[in-house]
Amino acid sequence: MFQNLTITKLVSAAVVTVLAVVIGFNSFTSVGVGKEKVGATFGKVHSEALTSGVHLVNPLADFERYDLQEMTYSWDNLGVPAQDNLKTSMDVAVTGHFLPGMTVQVRNDQGSAKGFMSNQVKRRVPAMIVEVGKELAKTSQDFYGETTLARMETSIIDRLNKELNQRGYHITAVKFSDINLPQVVTSAVIKTKQRTEEVNRQEADLKIADLKAQEKTAAAKAADASAAFNASAKKKAADAELYRVQKEAEGNKALARSVTPALIKLKQAEAQLKWDGRMPTTVMGESANVLMSMGK
Incomplete structure (x- = not known):
């Protein structure tokens, strides 16, 4: 019987020790930085929250943690x-x-x-x-x-x-x-974008075609202007040649009018009187040597 009593005491002491450890451990709680804990004992919420740090608390209370961060x-x-x-x-x-x-x-x-x-x-x-x-x-x-x-x-x-x-x-x-x-909107947006790109492409093609037409028109105008210039130049050259021929003909006519019979005879006489560089001949002939002496 004494032995049973000793065992009972040892068990009780162990239980008390365990309870003491558990109670002691649960008598403290820590709260991290940026957090708060709120306890409740037997369903009644405590009036104050626990802030960061270590706190001595009722071991029978349970706590909820709330993040302030x-x-x-x-x-x-x-x-x-x-x-x-x-x-x-x-x-x-x-x-x-x-x-x-x-x-x-x-x-x-x-x-x-x-x-x-x-x-x-x-x-x-x-x-x-x-x-x-x-x-x-x-x-x-x-x-x-x-x-x-x-x-x-x-x-x-x-x-x-x-x-x-x-x-x-x-x-x-x-x-x-x-x-x-939404899929319906996405499809509509894609189709709209495709239509826009097609319109832009067509507009670009039209602009290119218009530029080419403008280039052809400009080239044609330049060719016409060049042809007109060449024609004008040729006409001016022809007019100048005609003018020269007319003036030459008029000069010839004037010259023809100025040649009279009297002028012709005058020119003939001038030709006869012109000295040919030889001495004049006499009735004695060209071979006769005549010594002429000038009087002193």
Whole structure:
């Protein structure tokens, strides 16, 4: 019996030791930087949140952790309709964080951080994007414009924060990416682009043809001008030759009129009287030597 009592005491001591270790271990909790913890004991939420550091706590309490640092959540291939009721597929990334000092309210209202994100953020964000997108985009193609997306981002952030700030959460950014138009719009855009390219090609061909026609016209005008110039030059040359011939004929006629019988006789006489370089002959003949002496 004494031996059984000793064993019982040893077991009890071991149990007490284990409980002491467990209680001692659970009597402390650490909180990381940029986070808060909110405890609850037997279903009652503590009135104050624990900030970064090590804290002595009730070992029977359980704690929920909330991130005060920004966290980003994404939605892939979210269908956003425009006013034409055609949905455009896009990826959306939303960044936000829990507000310091409001994590106690979050735990009272929503419980865990995971429950809050599921019930508040992940349900509200897609609904808000659809609502704002349909307000600002008249057609699906408007989602390709930077202005429409920028206006959507601003509007979504403002509207979400009006709803979430009072619940302890704040949205800092909304970004859109990988935007894909509806298939019917994409096909229409492709066909329109093809038609535009065909029209541009035809216009280019017409311009080329027009330029070639202009070149031919210019060449023809130049040829006509050259021919006209050559014809004018030939006519001027012919006129000049005719003028020369006429003047020469007129000169000949004038010369003919000036030759009279009296002029002819005068010219003959002048020809006879012209000295030929020989001495004059006498009646004595050319062979006679006559010595003539001049008187002193």
